[in-house]
Amino acid sequence: MHAPLSPTAKILFEAANILREGGHCKGMLANGTARCAMGAIMQAAEPLFRTKHTGYYKWSQTVERATISIENMIGVPHGIVAWNNAPERTADEVIEMFERAALAEMVS
Secondary structure, eight states: OOOOOOHHHHHHHHHHHHHHHHOBOSSSSEETTEEOHHHHHHHHHHHHHTSTTTHHHHHHHHHHHHHHHHHHHHTOTTOHHHHHHOTTOOHHHHHHHHHHHHHHHHHO
16 A cells, blocks of 8 residues: 655655646646646646645646756756756756656655
8 A cells, every 4th residue: 555645745746647648848837738838737736726625826836846846856946947948958957857756755
């Protein structure tokens, strides 16, 4: 039996799937179905926004925790946007980082 995923791990795994299925973009949150790293996290957390009585507060907390988790992995505080937008950054690298961060959330 596996322990349930933390909200942060769920968001990070879902964000990876959003990028895998819809594509990756740079310089904007969304371009058609493609999302940047922040755009994918925000979309993955969207169901929390609609949670009764918690709404935006729970959504923003979860987005912040997921973002910090990625920033800890890349070693750049407040750097997820610049990291995503780096010319050399690929969709596969962003997806891999999301999955690594999600797995680290499960262990911590």
